[in-house]
Amino acid sequence: MSSQVRLRLLPSARCLFDEPIQVKVEGLRSRQVVTMRTRLTDEKGVVFSSSATYRADGSGEVDLKRDPSLGGTYIGVEPMGLLWSMRPDTMHKRFQKTRSLEPQVVKFSVHEEEGRRLAEETNERLLMANGFNRVLVKEGNISGVLFTPPDGPFPAVFDISTLRSELRASLLANKGFVVLTVTVPTDKAGKIQEMHLDMFEEAMDFLKQQPKVGGKGIGIISRSKGADIALSLAAFVPGVDAVAWVNGCNANVGTPLYYKKQQILSPLLFDLSKCIPNESGAVIAKHALDDPRAEKNKGSLIPIEQATSHFLFAAGEDDLNWDSKAYMDQMVERLKCHGKENFESVSYPGAGHLLEPPYGPFCSSCLHVESKGLSILWGGEPKIHAAAEVHLWNKIQKFFKTHLICDKPQTKPSYKFKKKKKKDDYKAGVKEK
Template sequence: MSSQVRLSLLPSARCLFDEPVQVKVAGLRSRQVVTVRARSTDEKGVVFSSSATYRADGSGEIDLDRHPSLGGRYVGVEPMGLLWSMRADTPHRFLHKNKALQPHVVKFSVHEDEGEGRSLAEATNERVLMGDGVRRVPVKEGNIQGVLFTPPGDGPFPAVLDLCTLMSEKRACLLANKGFVVLAVGVYTDKPDNVKEIHLDRFEEAKDFLQRQPQVGSKGVGVIAQSKGADVALSLAAFVPGVEAVVWINGCSANVALPLYYKKHQILSPLLFNFDKVIPTESGAAICKYGVKDPLAEENKGSLVPIERAEGRFLFVASEDDLNWDSKGYADEMMERLKRHGKENFESVYYPRAGHLLEPPYGPHCPSSRHGVFSFPVLWGGEPKAHAAAEVHLWKKIQEFFRTHLSCDATQTEAKL
């Protein structure tokens, strides 16, 4: 490495996972062309990496906030491009960063010339999921199995139930950094093949547990969910009182795959899948979008979630390039149905070139990976740059939506204490 060249990460080399970092290089020759790289290893040992070519200015400096990439994984001014453009070293991999206690570590480096040049400088970025003072408590009580995250301080804080299709702590603890008490629970608590039915009572228990927490000040709870978890969130809002606000992300308007029970009775039949309509591709990953049966067909109407019964607010989030299923079509249908019932308790946001997996921002875009339920690789859709921008926008939108519709009452918190 060169002693004169310095790679800086500002304002600090340690930050929250969902915070941008400014990458700057100094000490280069005037107009010198270099390659800047990022590299990380996820919890399953998969290596993700990216690179882009930059030309230093007259002072021998590069600032990714101002200077354009000339080539590599992206071109143009993209301050966080090295993060969202990272790809796995093996195909069809998703960045697994689900454990909240360990930071996501990214090594940035600067190299001579383009490609495999000598390393001139490097710096390590620790991207933390749990900020200072956030508490993490595993919960195993009754039928609840999950993890509770609470912000620093006594509150009152709004409460959010994070329904993960497959258990992950990332989104829940990042929301706790923003001032929400969040309980993350998995829709599937066993291998998907072993699950034959879903009971809404388990999620009602989780909601009630959240509302009993002493720091919680909202009279009801918010629910956030994506994919299969999103239709469970709709059902909670429709059948269980106390759900004040639902963020539905790239889900279905019907109860997908498994019968839904509540108070020992089946309340919704499953919307099934036609595997003959799955489209294989040369990449080895399949397009599943057309395999879901039509929820509006007469024989499937018993699977439609009656969201017109819900008293809370909805935020419908749909990616228009979702290759998992027709999220935009389902969102359109639900909003039309609510309007027909005289309801105005909803808003929506659509992202034209984003794919199915909308995550908290600044992780790598995942074009394809092994499907958590079907166990074969699938295409998720989305153009990396547009998808990354959608994640940044949506993350702020989620927080604004919950703050607006989960008002906190300090006297309620005092009563619990």
């Protein structure tokens, strides 16, 4: 490595996972062309990497906030492009982060055109700041993880996840919420014949009883199958004040839904023969679900007009897993027909199904546990999808802070890391109502 070249990650090489950093290189020759690279290994041993070519300015500096990538895994001015454009070394893999106590280590490096490494730096992206607690919960029918900020009290958010991960829940706790995350039971072997809303109500009650929770109501955040469970909780179970629904359905998907030993919703079924294969070997499942508006499926539609909660509906218009934008539009129409105004909606042209907290590697396809061994194409153009994640993540936080009220004086959670006001990075195409 060159002793004159310095790679800097600002304001610190140690930050929260969803916080942006400024990447700068100093000490290059005037107008020198270099390649920037990143590399990480996730918990399953999958390696993700990215690269981009830059030309230094007259002072021998490269600043990713200012300078465009000339080629690589992305092009143009993309300050966080080296992170979201990382690709797996094996097809149909997604970045997995289930151990929130350990930071995700990302190696940044800068290389000459010939490949010689000039400088490197390690970025530790943490899921939890100092003072935050993570507790495994196994009580009754509950199996999940509870995240609690220091001080308090705080509003409570119930995170219903379909892909096992602690990323969203732990990062949301850092914003000033007590968060319980549970994973929807998967039906790998076809053994789950019915879903019971009672088990999710039990988790909600457990969350409400936590000593640092202020207020009687809770919020729910969910995506995909978890999103229709969230809608059902809002419609049938008291105490839900706010629901953030992301790329889900307006009907009960997959299995009959029971509450207090009675079936309340019939299932909206899949037809896997309607999946469309693409050249990568993954399939487009967007039209595999039956039409929830068909007469035979009306018993699966969730009566969201019964809910007293506020709704945030968010859909990626390039979702290739479900027709989420259409389902969102149907819910908006249904609520309007019932004279309801307790909702807001946002859609993202060019964004796919897996809308996550920002700055993780974009996932184009991966194995779906309930698709009988098929890899699913999730949709989304990486650059646009990454910008949508930034916009939606900020919007979700604002939504919960607006509609979840503490009945006790609040304190702000203590952070080790300097907070920076985020700009709204998603500009073109976002549609809000």
